[in-house]
Amino acid sequence: MPPGQDGYVHGYSDREHGRLVDQATTLAELLHHDTRYPPGASVLEAGCGVGGQTVALARASPGARFTCIDVSPRSLESARERARAEGLENVAFQQADILDLPFPESSFDHVFVCFVLEHLPRPDRALSCLRSRLRPDGSLTVIEGDHGSALFHPDDADARRAIECLVTLQARAGGDARIGRRLFPLLVEAGLREVTVSPRMVYADSSRPEWVEGFTRRTFTAMVEGVRGQALAAGLLDPATWERGIEALRRSAGPDGVFCYTFFKAVGRR
Amino acid sequence: MPPGQDGYVHGYSDREHGRLVDQATTLAELLHHDTRYPPGASVLEAGCGVGGQTVALARASPGARFTCIDVSPRSLESARERARAEGLENVAFQQADILDLPFPESSFDHVFVCFVLEHLPRPDRALSCLRSRLRPDGSLTVIEGDHGSALFHPDDADARRAIECLVTLQARAGGDARIGRRLFPLLVEAGLREVTVSPRMVYADSSRPEWVEGFTRRTFTAMVEGVRGQALAAGLLDPATWERGIEALRRSAGPDGVFCYTFFKAVGRR
Numbered sequence: 001m002p003p004g005q006d007g008y009v010h011g012y013s014d015r016e017h018g019r020l021v022d023q024a025t026t027l028a029e030l031l032h033h034d035t036r037y038p039p040g041a042s043v044l045e046a047g048c049g050v051g052g053q054t055v056a057l058a059r060a061s062p063g064a065r066f067t068c069i070d071v072s073p074r075s076l077e078s079a080r081e082r083a084r085a086e087g088l089e090n091v092a093f094q095q096a097d098i099l100d101l102p103f104p105e106s107s108f109d110h111v112f113v114c115f116v117l118e119h120l121p122r123p124d125r126a127l128s129c130l131r132s133r134l135r136p137d138g139s140l141t142v143i144e145g146d147h148g149s150a151l152f153h154p155d156d157a158d159a160r161r162a163i164e165c166l167v168t169l170q171a172r173a174g175g176d177a178r179i180g181r182r183l184f185p186l187l188v189e190a191g192l193r194e195v196t197v198s199p200r201m202v203y204a205d206s207s208r209p210e211w212v213e214g215f216t217r218r219t220f221t222a223m224v225e226g227v228r229g230q231a232l233a234a235g236l237l238d239p240a241t242w243e244r245g246i247e248a249l250r251r252s253a254g255p256d257g258v259f260c261y262t263f264f265k266a267v268g269r270r
Numbered sequence: 271m272p273p274g275q276d277g278y279v280h281g282y283s284d285r286e287h288g289r290l291v292d293q294a295t296t297l298a299e300l301l302h303h304d305t306r307y308p309p310g311a312s313v314l315e316a317g318c319g320v321g322g323q324t325v326a327l328a329r330a331s332p333g334a335r336f337t338c339i340d341v342s343p344r345s346l347e348s349a350r351e352r353a354r355a356e357g358l359e360n361v362a363f364q365q366a367d368i369l370d371l372p373f374p375e376s377s378f379d380h381v382f383v384c385f386v387l388e389h390l391p392r393p394d395r396a397l398s399c400l401r402s403r404l405r406p407d408g409s410l411t412v413i414e415g416d417h418g419s420a421l422f423h424p425d426d427a428d429a430r431r432a433i434e435c436l437v438t439l440q441a442r443a444g445g446d447a448r449i450g451r452r453l454f455p456l457l458v459e460a461g462l463r464e465v466t467v468s469p470r471m472v473y474a475d476s477s478r479p480e481w482v483e484g485f486t487r488r489t490f491t492a493m494v495e496g497v498r499g500q501a502l503a504a505g506l507l508d509p510a511t512w513e514r515g516i517e518a519l520r521r522s523a524g525p526d527g528v529f530c531y532t533f534f535k536a537v538g539r540r
Binding site for chain 1: 318416417418421422425448450452454455457459461465466467468469471473475476477526527528532
């Protein structure tokens with residue numbers, strides 16, 4: 001969930017919606033295969049965005065009831081349409097802010113947050129708010145990426161600079177694109193207990209064409225390309241360096257290229 | 271296997287022997303659990319060093335016969351002692367150079383190489399030599415680290431600089447400390463087929479104290495500390511920056527610290 005429409009580094013364009021849906025389809029198994037909620041459980045998905053993760057979540061736990069919130073009415077509308085198209089009947093959507101939740105203490109059995117904390121100036125406060133809505137012993141699951149984990153062959157300094165633009169823009173918007181690595185201390189400091197973190201690495205070479213296409217090209221490279229205008233306008237890179245960087249990212253999707261990126265999944269209990 | 275005693279970045283001190291043994295014990299399960307050779311199979315372990323991986327390998331495949339070579343007589347002597355102490359009876363040691371193998375074509379059913387290519391100026395040639403000693407359809411397994419994969423919290427520029435010293439020293443000795451990410455193209459270009467690569471990430475936070483101690487402190491940080499003399503003598507960093515970098519690596523082993531490192535395991539067939 002972004003701090004607000006204007007501050008959301010990825011923007012809200014239709015192209016971006018398409019990218020987020022591609023990303024979620026490709027990654028759903030890797031990220032969510034071990035998230036299963038029992039029948040009757042009430043689950044808060046905080047910052048559902050366009051519903052990219054919602055379908056995988058709700059399908060995997062058909063007996064659980066999901067309350068999915070987001071701060072953006074437009075994203076929620078997309079999420080609603082998607083849930084309707086998929087025939088999901090265990091999901092309700094509601095406009096709400098993570099830092100000002102319209103639910104009493106201990107409202108939910110479980111809370112789920114994916115690709116949200118990276119955009120928040122105070123992820124620690126968000127975690128405290130979310131924790132307080134959990135019943136005692138309820139679980140909190142957090143998934144975040146870490147742009148510092150991007151590793152590719154052929155390695156290229158300009159490609160690293162282009163990625164760094166994304167990190168800088170996200171930082172200027174109040175977020176942290178390298179938050180994945182610090183989920184453990186964040187959850188512990190927010191009072192969660194039994195915190196365990198498991199990294200999920202996407203590894204893509206030409207023996208795995210679906211990952212090259214779905215992740216290297218259509219998720220990661222597309223995400224970097226998506227901030228070209230902002231990066232150049234902010235003077236973070238000159239156009240020639242930017243193009244060389246993007247070209248190098250594309251090479252890592254070539255026949256002898258390799259691309260790696262790591263997501264971090266943390267689970268703790270109230 | 272190093273290009274020669276003087277060029278081996280990690281050196282041959284007793285302290286280094288201890289580190290390599292610690293490293294192997296902690297990592298054996300993560301790296302080798304899926305390497306099993308059938309009874310009667312002949313396996314070449316190329317560049318066995320002090321036998322750090324040999325014990326895990328030979329134990330897991332008690333019916334296979336291992337021929338373990340290294341270019342360093344001193345390392346081989348340690349490996350022999352270790353194999354004797356562990357009561358291994360399916361292992362033979364022999365002094366030999368990977369680029370000048372004293373075995374005819376198609377001598378082995380399988381070849382295994384771990385933490386060796388990173389030290390070679392021409393890993394492509396080594397792979398071609400090793401491939402030629404494989405029988406048709408025999409497997410080649412390669413495991414390498416990638417220092418560019420080190421990711422930690424709190425992040426620290428001096429720590430990254432200290433790690434970069436290791437990369438630079440290894441490059442000056444003719445090696446590549448970031449070789450892990452390019453195992454896929456290396457094996458494909460060497461003529462191996464059905465090449466698959468699986469990354470193995472070490473993730474250490476204070477919920478996993480055995481990894482913090484065994485990997486963050488005693489393997490990775492110790493490895494960086496081990497090149498202090500070389501790095502300072504070469505003028506790669508000043509002593510104050512170096513100490514701050516090491517101190518930051520130690521912080522990543524603290525209660526709220528996190529440390530990640532990725533090994534790459536590649537398997538292909540002749």
